[in-house]
Amino acid sequence: MTAVAEPRLDPARVRSQTSRQPGFHWLTLELPADYPEVLPGQYLNLRAGSSHEFTFRRPFGVVECRREPAAVVIELYYAVVGDATRRMAAWQPGGLVDCLGPLGVPYRVREDRPALLVAGGRGAAPLLYLNRLLRDGGHASIRFAFGVRTGALLFGVDRLDRDALLLASDDGSVGHHGTVLDAIEQARPEWLGDEPVIYACGPEALLAATGRFAERLGLDAQVSLEGVYGCGLGLCRGCAVPLKHEARYLMQCIEGPVVDASRVDWDRMPHA
Numbered sequence: 001m002t003a004v005a006e007p008r009l010d011p012a013r014v015r016s017q018t019s020r021q022p023g024f025h026w027l028t029l030e031l032p033a034d035y036p037e038v039l040p041g042q043y044l045n046l047r048a049g050s051s052h053e054f055t056f057r058r059p060f061g062v063v064e065c066r067r068e069p070a071a072v073v074i075e076l077y078y079a080v081v082g083d084a085t086r087r088m089a090a091w092q093p094g095g096l097v098d099c100l101g102p103l104g105v106p107y108r109v110r111e112d113r114p115a116l117l118v119a120g121g122r123g124a125a126p127l128l129y130l131n132r133l134l135r136d137g138g139h140a141s142i143r144f145a146f147g148v149r150t151g152a153l154l155f156g157v158d159r160l161d162r163d164a165l166l167l168a169s170d171d172g173s174v175g176h177h178g179t180v181l182d183a184i185e186q187a188r189p190e191w192l193g194d195e196p197v198i199y200a201c202g203p204e205a206l207l208a209a210t211g212r213f214a215e216r217l218g219l220d221a222q223v224s225l226e227g228v229y230g231c232g233l234g235l236c237r238g239c240a241v242p243l244k245h246e247a248r249y250l251m252q253c254i255e256g257p258v259v260d261a262s263r264v265d266w267d268r269m270p271h272a
Contacts, residue, residue, distance in 0.1 A: 005036030005102060007233075012046075012099040014091050015073065020155060025089055026063075027076045029097060035072040038065040039106035040130035041201075041224050041258040044074065047098035048084035057100060058084045059229045059253070061126040061201070063156065077125050077155060103229075105258050107222055109134065113197045114141035118180060118210055120202020121148055126224055127201055128156045135161070143191050147180025147206070166191075180206070181213050192217060200224070200261070204269060211261035221261040229253035242268035 012029040020026050038044065045057035064075040080089050091097065107130055109115070115134055117127045124146055134142050145166040148154055151174030157165065167175025168183035176183035184191055198221035200210045207223040214221035227239040233254065240249035241256070242265040250256065250263070 004039065004042070004106065007101055007103050008036075009098070009100050010035065012044075012074070012097040013071075014093050014095045014097060016093055017089075017091055019089075020077075021152060023080045024153075024155070025078055025080070026155075027078065027088070027091070029074045029076070029099070030071040031074060031099065033067075033069070033071055036102060037067070037072075038062050038074060038102040040126045040133060041106035042102045042104045042126075043229075043257065044076075044099055044101035045103055045229060046088070046100075048087040057098075057229070057231075059103070059227070059257075061224065061257075063125045063128050064132065065129065077122060079122060103233075104253065105256055107199050107224070107258050109139075109199075110197045110220070111139070113220075114191075114194050115139060115143070116184075116191055116196040116198050117142070117144045118184075118198055118200040118202070118206075119144070119146045120180060120200075120206040121153055123200075123202030123206070123224070123226070124156055125201070127199060128159055130199060131160060141194070141196070143188070143196070145180050145184050145188075145191075146175075147183070147202070148174070150174075179209070181209055192219070195219060198222070198261075202226075207261070208264075208266040208269060211264060211266055214261055222258050223261045223264070225252045225257045225259060225264075227252050227257070 012031050015028040015030050017027045043059040043061045045059050047057050060076045062074050063077050066073050119127045143164045144160050147168040149170045151169050166188050168180040201224040239252045241252050243263050244265045
């Protein structure tokens, strides 16, 4: 993967927006042709209001980033959860969006180790992108475990290799009935035998469980933390993460969102 680029402020043009199901939207943006590559795990900070309003930007991980002759195309998948995303759901093709990015630390791929991608709900977004780059790069072993509350919340599975895909749902409506980590141990224990690196994204409870899961099995794990980054530049200090054996806090907007799971003090995380 390419080196991390310096963030910049650009107008992004809405290419398309579709409602995949009530409350969930697939958004495609066009950025200038010289826009740097956004790497899996990095994010864009978008302004949902006008430049005349005092509104914080909202961070969004990317599902896809591809370069076309006249534009860099970014795909996002988001849920309507508050005022900012309600405004976003009304964006129409051709509209301009204030975009700051690319921001944050991406996944750091170990080329010599199997990759086990662990996704929870909308946390599949950056992992779908990571999966595509790993596949295109000829990575030797890629497995994808995708957990959701209910099967209706699955998205992007058409982009995955069905032979290396494990699904799980809390209600048993699709795949394994239970958590995605239980599914791996019970249905695909062979996925753990060759010491894969875990790349995870999803709700904080899943990330905490993944960190403890990896520690118990002696595996390396990288998790993409979820937070609301008002500035994206480490200035507002609203995304502090407690660390093990370190007195300081990590600012996940600039030192993450992807971090080594073993560094995080999950017991002191507010929602873990």
